[in-house]
Amino acid sequence: MSPRHSAEILKHHGVRPAEYAEIERGLGREPNLTELGIYSVMWSEHCSYKHSRRQLKTLPTKGERLLVGPGENAGVVDLGHGRCVVFKMESHNHPSAVEPFQGAATGVGGILRDIFTMGARPIAMLNNLRFGDPADPHMRRLIDGVVEGIASYGNCVGVPTVAGDAMFDAEHGGNILVNAMCVGIARTEDILLARASGAGNLVLYFGSATGRDGIHGATFASEELTEETLERRGAVQVGDPFMGKKILEATLELIRRKLVVGMQDMGAAGLTCSTCEMAARGGSGITVDLDKVPQRAEAMTAYEIMLSESQERMLAVVTPENAEAALEVCCRWDCGGAIIGEVADHGRVHVHHKGQLVADIPALHLTENAPLYDPAAEAPAPPPADPEPPALSDAELRDAAYRLLASPNVASKRWIYERYDHQVQTQTVLRPGDGDAAVLRVRGEGGAPDVFLSVMSGCNHRHVARDPRRGAQLAVMEVARNLACVGAEPLGLTNCLNFGSPENPRVFWTLREAIGGIGDACRALRIPVTGGNVSLYNESAGGAIPPTPMIGLVGEIADPAHITRPGFRAAGDAVLVLGEAPRHIGATEFDRVVLGAKGFRGTVEFDLARELALQHAVLDAIRSGHARSAHDVSEGGLLAALAECCLAGGLGAEIGGIAGDNAAVALFGELPGRVVLSCAMESVAAVETLAASRGVACERLGLVAEGPLRIGSLGDFTLESLRAAHETVPDGC
Amino acid sequence: MRVGILVFPGSNCDQDLHHACAGAMGWEAAFVWHSQALPKSLDLVLVPGGFSHGDYLRCGALAALAPVMADVRRFAEGGGLVLGVCNGFQILCEAGLLPGVLRVNRGGRFRCMPARLRTETLASPFTNRCTRFLTLPIAHKEGNYFADPGTLERLEENDQVLFRYVDAEGSPTPAGNPNGALNNIAGICNAERNVAGLMPHPERAAEPLLGGADGLGLFRSVAAALGALR
Numbered sequence: 001m002s003p004r005h006s007a008e009i010l011k012h013h014g015v016r017p018a019e020y021a022e023i024e025r026g027l028g029r030e031p032n033l034t035e036l037g038i039y040s041v042m043w044s045e046h047c048s049y050k051h052s053r054r055q056l057k058t059l060p061t062k063g064e065r066l067l068v069g070p071g072e073n074a075g076v077v078d079l080g081h082g083r084c085v086v087f088k089m090e091s092h093n094h095p096s097a098v099e100p101f102q103g104a105a106t107g108v109g110g111i112l113r114d115i116f117t118m119g120a121r122p123i124a125m126l127n128n129l130r131f132g133d134p135a136d137p138h139m140r141r142l143i144d145g146v147v148e149g150i151a152s153y154g155n156c157v158g159v160p161t162v163a164g165d166a167m168f169d170a171e172h173g174g175n176i177l178v179n180a181m182c183v184g185i186a187r188t189e190d191i192l193l194a195r196a197s198g199a200g201n202l203v204l205y206f207g208s209a210t211g212r213d214g215i216h217g218a219t220f221a222s223e224e225l226t227e228e229t230l231e232r233r234g235a236v237q238v239g240d241p242f243m244g245k246k247i248l249e250a251t252l253e254l255i256r257r258k259l260v261v262g263m264q265d266m267g268a269a270g271l272t273c274s275t276c277e278m279a280a281r282g283g284s285g286i287t288v289d290l291d292k293v294p295q296r297a298e299a300m301t302a303y304e305i306m307l308s309e310s311q312e313r314m315l316a317v318v319t320p321e322n323a324e325a326a327l328e329v330c331c332r333w334d335c336g337g338a339i340i341g342e343v344a345d346h347g348r349v350h351v352h353h354k355g356q357l358v359a360d361i362p363a364l365h366l367t368e369n370a371p372l373y374d375p376a377a378e379a380p381a382p383p384p385a386d387p388e389p390p391a392l393s394d395a396e397l398r399d400a401a402y403r404l405l406a407s408p409n410v411a412s413k414r415w416i417y418e419r420y421d422h423q424v425q426t427q428t429v430l431r432p433g434d435g436d437a438a439v440l441r442v443r444g445e446g447g448a449p450d451v452f453l454s455v456m457s458g459c460n461h462r463h464v465a466r467d468p469r470r471g472a473q474l475a476v477m478e479v480a481r482n483l484a485c486v487g488a489e490p491l492g493l494t495n496c497l498n499f500g501s502p503e504n505p506r507v508f509w510t511l512r513e514a515i516g517g518i519g520d521a522c523r524a525l526r527i528p529v530t531g532g533n534v535s536l537y538n539e540s541a542g543g544a545i546p547p548t549p550m551i552g553l554v555g556e557i558a559d560p561a562h563i564t565r566p567g568f569r570a571a572g573d574a575v576l577v578l579g580e581a582p583r584h585i586g587a588t589e590f591d592r593v594v595l596g597a598k599g600f601r602g603t604v605e606f607d608l609a610r611e612l613a614l615q616h617a618v619l620d621a622i623r624s625g626h627a628r629s630a631h632d633v634s635e636g637g638l639l640a641a642l643a644e645c646c647l648a649g650g651l652g653a654e655i656g657g658i659a660g661d662n663a664a665v666a667l668f669g670e671l672p673g674r675v676v677l678s679c680a681m682e683s684v685a686a687v688e689t690l691a692a693s694r695g696v697a698c699e700r701l702g703l704v705a706e707g708p709l710r711i712g713s714l715g716d717f718t719l720e721s722l723r724a725a726h727e728t729v730p731d732g733c
Numbered sequence: 734m735r736v737g738i739l740v741f742p743g744s745n746c747d748q749d750l751h752h753a754c755a756g757a758m759g760w761e762a763a764f765v766w767h768s769q770a771l772p773k774s775l776d777l778v779l780v781p782g783g784f785s786h787g788d789y790l791r792c793g794a795l796a797a798l799a800p801v802m803a804d805v806r807r808f809a810e811g812g813g814l815v816l817g818v819c820n821g822f823q824i825l826c827e828a829g830l831l832p833g834v835l836r837v838n839r840g841g842r843f844r845c846m847p848a849r850l851r852t853e854t855l856a857s858p859f860t861n862r863c864t865r866f867l868t869l870p871i872a873h874k875e876g877n878y879f880a881d882p883g884t885l886e887r888l889e890e891n892d893q894v895l896f897r898y899v900d901a902e903g904s905p906t907p908a909g910n911p912n913g914a915l916n917n918i919a920g921i922c923n924a925e926r927n928v929a930g931l932m933p934h935p936e937r938a939a940e941p942l943l944g945g946a947d948g949l950g951l952f953r954s955v956a957a958a959l960g961a962l963r
Contacts, residue, residue, distance in 0.1 A: 151843050155872070156784040158745025242743050242787025334742060419843045421872040423937050424782075426749040431944075441942060443752075560942070 004030045013040035026365035041269035048370035051502035055515045063528035073114040075530020081448035086120035089181035089496040089552040091535035096178040100145025105239040108153040111182040113265035119192040119255040120184030126164040132173020134730035151419040156241035161420035162438035165458045174540025179496045181552040194264040196278035203341040206330040207313040209296035214309025243312040250333035259326040262317035274315040279363035288341030290353040302353040378505035386586035389662045405725035410636040415729040436485040454488030457552035462587040465546040467604040468510045472517030484615040485630040487562035488555035495532040500544025566631035567648030573678045573704040582669025589635040590668035617696040626683035637668035655702040657712030736762040737775045741796045746782035753936035771804035780821030793823030815928045822930030833880030839913025843874040850896045858958030867947035869933035876932040878914035896920040
């Protein structure tokens, strides 16, 4: 087939024979090595979504307030008064597994660039981490490195890290997950798209110089982790948050002063992706001269320059009249600046190096003709029934409660979030630990009123593993429930789909079902998917990771008086729980900690319509002024939720007893979702009425009280003992 | 009241200081780029937090050499009020305008949390209106105040310690010390009392919506001190 490139070279580039044939067809000849490298990264899963694109197309992407949907650097939703919110989530899993500090730091840098490239000032970062058992010293090294990497970048750039989650399950041990989300605010008139348009316009490069680091990062991200890939450390990039901060400021100034007509950061696949995608989106061509690209390594080849993933680099299109002013901005912010080419109307990507044309590719062929696969899908065997819930004595239930509260999946993540600056920019109303979701006050500029946004991200992968469709619905709805508990309604969704190899039919089936579930939930919530990221091939010697479709939501709070916290507020208030009582114990934290992970079994008992009614009832209770606190029941079940309400408020509660056939299920069951509310005694009837009008169950649990948390026959849990358990830091972390 | 807020590449609390000065206090506040001259007739110079020059080399070391710092030094020598917060404190120490250094926190980690402080003296332009105890956010990795024994002794003797970290009972114990600072020192002033620095962020505690307004005490103190001068 290819006289020019050996089978080994093609395999190294992850280019399949049929793909090579398509490259030849598109070029009308065989590609040279530089062109092969360009195709290989553009057609990697990371850039082309070749295994997931068809499924992603099923997601709802329309909304009245949606300004920019999937396909750009980030999604944009209108906030009114000429302002909009820009957000996206992305993964940096494989780099973080190899070099946790730099992998996580550059993940943060990359998602920040996606936001400010659109013309938005980043105002918040979130991250979702999935690790193995922290008892393993190797895992502790990864945890510490990832957290330090996130902290080092976000803190330095001056963007607060306000929310997220972390879970520790053995199934993620061989392939950790590092997902980061960024939220920014822009003037709508400043929103800038990644397009190269206007033949004769110039291509401006600024930021760090290009080195040999990170060559083939995008291909690396689209492979399974093996001993060999773990050795490929050259594919991991090194971050420079100081340069990140400087290009952030320079970019926003360039956009605000309208000195650029298109912008794209150089992230995955670096110069290749930025030039090719901008040309293709702009329906134009682009010519670049690699001799003009600032370089920090000697004698780099065209292949290396085009495929380098050196961090903190930006590409912009400027009109010739504005070039000088744009270069002056880059110079003032001390981030280089060089004109490396121009937009052309030839529809091709022309790359020159040392006087030679070293690549000549039709721009649209790289994007429009990227391979598209419809992989085989096969449903795995249906899971066996749930484990029988054990009949535990009161003493055993008490012991279980403390063990659950101390489990790293339930316990406070203070030991992680204290390392992140969550207050810089002085907009953070609810910080990590303050509420079920973060709340940010966005200052009104130029007479516009303040806007209150709520952001949260997460996914309980255990339920997705049991039933990907309903598990993914639940993942979306649980984040939405977090928003409801602080008084917010969602505006839009971003996601990061972390799965194993799509070439495994069972993994692909799971991916397809999960995407379907996300779509179902978005339609129920009437919100669009504004964009996201797909991270496949998350596999190690231990097999594929549990399917983890991470969900990020941005919501709005109509009135700051509605901002609600989980903590109980006053002794004598009534404690209510809204929603249906759990009926099983499968895939709960109780199952993992107390039963020894009997595991991912049974059906996911979850109904979208009922969940939506629950969230509306909670919002009704908040907006009517009745709810004084609200908290989602999640990992650890009702007992953990009550303990958290007590700890957050510094008050105890008298709970009569918790109804249910089995005490363990009633106390520690997690599904379907519920919400613990407190309200003044005189509001109880009103809350019951408004819950009933939504068809939502509302159970009176007891009263807020000074002193301990007292639960029926289980007796007293002092706040000190609850706090000690809940503040447990994994040994050595 | 005219305030100059310095901006170095990598400063990231400059806007927050501006919001506190212009928004909460109603002052006229202007940014001063690190390579520019300090404007005339300022009442107060603020050196903001952040990661000036990426904290490369050593926190504050490169910013201390910026052209604007020569003007700041002259301004201070003329009796002008200068306040550094977090990285600004580090810069003032590196510039020699304040004694001592800020070392890496005990434990080696960045910490972002509310810190309980005790105001140690009202006899300064920065603390005369501060409450006895206040809660201000900290957010730093290098906030562990250190000075040689002689310097430390002079600071204590001259009443130059403005704030100390304290525990829930209000005592400067190791349990109340978030970073290992000697004598639980959170903020100091120079011998002339017109230059001060602190690691906690008063500008992050300037409105109840964001969790507290204890930080306004510092700004009100400056206003009172300058009012008294006129």
